[in-house]
Amino acid sequence: MNIITNHIPRPLQCLSDLPEKAAKDFDYIGEAEAYEARLVCYRGVWYDVWDSMRCPGAEAPEATRNAFAGWDGYISDSFFSGVLFRFADESAAGDACVIVGRYTC
16 A cells, blocks of 8 residues: 655635635535535545545454554545545644545555
8 A cells, every 4th residue: 555645734624615616516515514624625626524434443454454554534536546634633723634645556
């Protein structure tokens, strides 16, 4: 498993803060959730971290656990690649942040 990241925390954004064009991709987010920080931009693509799968835990085979060790969630792009998320400490401004990486098999 290859994982590439620059380890830079990225602030999570609310749907209401996104550009109109990007917000159209998240029409499933209700008005009540529009002000909750859950979206992050990585390489020009917006991701909803609430849509990520939890990384394998103790129930998974050891090789799978080790491959995703230290990461909280992932979104697959294909059978062999995807984006990983690790929740980080808040930024200096107090914003919730994630570290984003890319994995390939």
